[in-house]
Amino acid sequence: MAAHLIVLLLLSVLKGVHSITTVSKVSVEAGKSISIPCFYESQYINHVKYLCEGYDWKFCRYAVKTNKPDPSGKYVISDDKKEQIFTVTINQVTNQHTDYWCAVEINNGPDCGQYFKLSVISDTRRLPVDHQRITGYIGENITIRCHHSNSGEMKWCRLGRNCVTGSPGSIDGTTVTTHMRDPNVFTVTMSGLKSEDSGWYWCAKGDIQIPVYLNVTEKPITMKQLSKWNNSTVEENKEGRASYDTNILIIPLSVLILILIVVFIWFILSHRKRKVELSATAMTGEDITYSEVGLKKNSSPRTERGAEDVTYSTLADYQAQST
Template identity: 60%
Template sequence: CSNKSGNKILYLHFDSLIIFHSITTISKVSVTAGKSVSIPCLYDSRYMNYVKYLCEGYYWNYCNYVVKTNKPDRSGKYSISDDKNQKIFTVTINQLTNKNTDYWCVVEINGGSDHGESFQLSVSSGKNSGGMKWCRLGRNCVTKSSGSIDGTTVTIHTTELNVFTVTMSGLKPEDSGWYWYIQIPVHLTVTEKLINSKYCKRS
């Protein structure tokens, strides 16, 4: 198939999934109508200084950009930010409706074919439910009541009222980043706290 620039691109298909190695994002997110959602899009370090944008539409060839890192959306419907240290750009969609369903996280390639990865929003009027799964975006998942991600211990507890608690033990600053539970993205920031003691003497 060809992209917007008319250049031929070869996609690799595995069980009907298109695999892009340049960008990683959540494939499907359950959201509530009228609310807002922020979607993290991880990108390769070589694209650190490239323009990123959000494209709306089911088909890659015909999607339309709605916001770019160098061109904000004045309507307030969409916003985008780029964290170059973590190599993640985040897109936010406000006032969700059932018409807001298909999007692409895209890196703009000057003089070449843009690189994008799609995600789909499942918009409902009530609370969403799903299987137990706590994941770090681009890494592994914990699918049982306990496990580990990058050496950090994770325990998950769910009550009969569909209230869940995720506990992560032994957190380090490098554990900061995007995680998701039942396809709901959550950003975690881990900072070190300096403890002063009256029993310590300064040299």
């Protein structure tokens, strides 16, 4: 009994059961690609991660490393240190290579690894999900259909977090509802999505699991919404321009009216001044009669005594000379 416990302990250390978390068995169509997420603990953030091919951990071979890409392109690996998940993608899946390990290099010690197996099928109707990568929109709901052909407990889990096995439940504060309305279809609905809900999940029915990456983003504007928005903007601009134009015209019209009043007053005053000048000119142009008055003595001896002196005047007309 003690020997059996020691063997289990050694296997746990070698496989890194408590250090790396991933799916255990995944269905995939032959010739297609599959992405497998591998969650690791925080102490391994700066360590090298890799995919190891083979059933036996001690004899598996390196397929791809984070510090050494695969030149053939069959294997691709990426490391999201913020989420503490490295993802391995296996292209052109075949029945010849179905056993793999998610692994982390440990300096000065044995590496940690977690085993997973690919179940390669040719019947696409048996695929667990329609799409491995899906997109949801903030504030909305999303439904994932997980197909299955075996018995066992239904689960919807977030990698490295908790699982929902009943309905309703929640993951990171987001409501999750599961049900089995259709035969052999396990349906999951996540309500009121948040941007923080982006990440790797997996659905399971029995021992078959399938990882699903959910990307939660802002909903894009459709052409219909854009057209409606543009029409609304045009109407607002028209209203704004009408109000704006009315306000602009007030000042120029006021100035124009003032100018017209000034011109009118100037015209009246100028007209009156002209009449005065014409009247003065007309008066200056009239004939003026001048008279010369002189005194002459009466030299006639026959003038009777007591007779008064007579004054004669010579009248002459002068035409007024205009200057």
